Amino acid sequence: MKKYYMLLILSLFSEHLDAVAYCSLRDPVTQIKQLYPDKTNQLSIVKMVDDNIRAQVQVALPRNDLHFSELGQHTLYIVKEGNKSLGYVHVRSEQSEWGLVEIAWAIDKDLRISNFVFQRCRSPKKKVAQQQRFRDIFIGKNYQELKELLNSDGVTAKEEVLEQAKPAPELANVMLRCALKTLLLTEVLWGEELKKY
Amino acid sequence: MQYLLLSLLITLSFECFADFNRNLRWSLDASARLNHNKAIDNTSRIYALGIDIHKVFNRSSGDMGYGVGQVYYTKLSNQIPVPFLFDSKDDGDFIIREAHLNYTDTANWFPNVRIGHFTMPFGLEESIDTNGRLLDYHHGKNLGTKLDWGLSLNKVTENVEYNVSYTLGGKDKAKSVNGSYAVTGRIGTLSHHDFIMGFSFYRAEIDGINRKRLAIDWQYYWQTWGLLAELALGEDDKQAMQWQQEKYALLELNKTALHEQLKVYGQVIFTDKEFQKNTEKLVNIGLSYQISTQLEFSLSGRIQLNTPEVGKKQQLTRIQIRYRY
Numbered sequence: 209m210k211k212y213y214m215l216l217i218l219s220l221f222s223e224h225l226d227a228v229a230y231c232s233l234r235d236p237v238t239q240i241k242q243l244y245p246d247k248t249n250q251l252s253i254v255k256m257v258d259d260n261i262r263a264q265v266q267v268a269l270p271r272n273d274l275h276f277s278e279l280g281q282h283t284l285y286i287v288k289e290g291n292k293s294l295g296y297v298h299v300r301s302e303q304s305e306w307g308l309v310e311i312a313w314a315i316d317k318d319l320r321i322s323n324f325v326f327q328r329c330r331s332p333k334k335k336v337a338q339q340q341r342f343r344d345i346f347i348g349k350n351y352q353e354l355k356e357l358l359n360s361d362g363v364t365a366k367e368e369v370l371e372q373a374k375p376a377p378e379l380a381n382v383m384l385r386c387a388l389k390t391l392l393l394t395e396v397l398w399g400e401e402l403k404k405y
Numbered sequence: 406m407q408y409l410l411l412s413l414l415i416t417l418s419f420e421c422f423a424d425f426n427r428n429l430r431w432s433l434d435a436s437a438r439l440n441h442n443k444a445i446d447n448t449s450r451i452y453a454l455g456i457d458i459h460k461v462f463n464r465s466s467g468d469m470g471y472g473v474g475q476v477y478y479t480k481l482s483n484q485i486p487v488p489f490l491f492d493s494k495d496d497g498d499f500i501i502r503e504a505h506l507n508y509t510d511t512a513n514w515f516p517n518v519r520i521g522h523f524t525m526p527f528g529l530e531e532s533i534d535t536n537g538r539l540l541d542y543h544h545g546k547n548l549g550t551k552l553d554w555g556l557s558l559n560k561v562t563e564n565v566e567y568n569v570s571y572t573l574g575g576k577d578k579a580k581s582v583n584g585s586y587a588v589t590g591r592i593g594t595l596s597h598h599d600f601i602m603g604f605s606f607y608r609a610e611i612d613g614i615n616r617k618r619l620a621i622d623w624q625y626y627w628q629t630w631g632l633l634a635e636l637a638l639g640e641d642d643k644q645a646m647q648w649q650q651e652k653y654a655l656l657e658l659n660k661t662a663l664h665e666q667l668k669v670y671g672q673v674i675f676t677d678k679e680f681q682k683n684t685e686k687l688v689n690i691g692l693s694y695q696i697s698t699q700l701e702f703s704l705s706g707r708i709q710l711n712t713p714e715v716g717k718k719q720q721l722t723r724i725q726i727r728y729r730y
Contacts, residue, residue, distance in 0.1 A: 229534055229537060231457075231459075231503040233459055235509075238563060238595055242563075250468060252461045254427075276697065279698050281430045290466070291465070303665075305663065307661060330627065
């Protein structure tokens with residue numbers, strides 16, 4: 209009997225860890241609409257990014273870590289048009305030399321990046337990310353394909369990618385790390401549940 | 406048999422809890438604040454322990470809305486002046502901060518509907534949360550209350566966001582007190598942009614005081630710097646039931662570190678009242694440091710630049726430790 213109570217208590221006192229007060233949470237509704245203009249609603253699934261998940265990221269992506277704002281409970285949105293699922297949206301932040309960059313990534317059902325918009329980006333070169341040549345670095349790629357773009361240092365992109373990203377190679381580095389973490393976390397945390405949709 | 410029934414009951418409890426637990430965020434939130442008010446030579450402490458809950462409600466076709474609940478046991482120790490929610494300088498009580506439901510499953514052209522106890526949608530405070538923090542945009546002082554019970558219509562569209570509320574003016578009481586009410590609203594550009602601009606209005610009768618306000622606010626962010634301002638014009642009948650004009654201006658410059666754990670800010674606040682000889686000029690300087698995901702340290706200091714007509718110049722130092730589990 210004690211085990212049941214312990215389990216109940218443990219389940220009550222786990223799975224929560226957030227630095228910000230919850231009244232400040234905002235759904236990225238504008239970004240979701242930009243990514244999926246036909247959407248009628250979104251279905252939120254909240255999951256916990258904890259120290260265990262953080263450790264998995266560090267194993268899968270050596271020399272990469274999750275910033276404190278990336279820990280805690282995060283939402284993946286299943287974008288709906290009526291009852292039909294159009295795809296997924298997940299917002300992740302990445303540290304940069306311009307402060308945190310927050311990107312809303314559109315992910316298709318095969319867990320490939322299908323589009324992205326900035327929720328926040330204070331890079332002076334952020335407009336470069338609107339160019340097709342730059343977008344092609346990420347769009348249509350899955351986790352493995354993006355990982356192949358990483359240099360051996362594990363945090364920057366390969367020379368040919370940086371060439372393609374000119375004149376904003378630093379932004380491409382930040383976005384590549386962010387995209388990899390996004391797809392990895394989507395698979396690890398939400399992958400099983402997404403099979404239902 | 407009784408063990409079987411008990412096991413079934415516990416299993417069902419887990420099922421119900423699992424369903425309720427879905428899309429539920431909750432944290433225990435504890436803070437200790439030390440204040441030293443040099444003008445009245447008083448040191449006080451405020452302790453708060455509460456629960457902060459956020460729950461998204463949805464069905465298979467999508468989200469229906471979300472609820473926020475924040476209940477805190479707050480204990481004062483030698484706090485002067487005594488906040489309106491308390492009876493004495495050493496009082497303690499359960500305080501409801503935000504407690505509302507926002508129904509969002511509406512047609513594109515129709516607003517979301519919020520009901521409950523929420524922060525009045527006015528000025529900078531609409532996009533920057535200050536509950537439980539030392540950072541403050543003088544919302545309560547300007548409007549007569551920071552939070553109120555009522556209803557709001559709100560939406561974030563492709564180009565603008567708006568929030569208009571009708572509340573009862575009872576502040577912590579979910580009722581109108583002697584005819585109290587408040588109509589508040591803000592319409593602005595999207596709050597995730599680097600340049601944000603908003604217009605706010607306010608008409609209220611709270612605590613027997615009528616207030617009218619029109620305000621403009623803006624925020625500009627350049628890399629890790631932020632420049633924020635709010636200008637409010639209006640009138641109230643605080644002085645012997647006679648209308649007096651009031652102007653209020655706030656200017657803030659802030660800087661965050663690249664990792665965003667450290668934030669420093671400086672504010673200047675000017676308040677000019679028609680029947681007051683001097684313009685009140687205040688300077689606030691503060692910092693907050695997020696030591697870990699759970700632990701935040703913050704510090705703020707306030708000085709008054711002008712000499713007030715009565716009493717001493719404001720000089721307030723505050724330190725706070727906040728822990729969220």
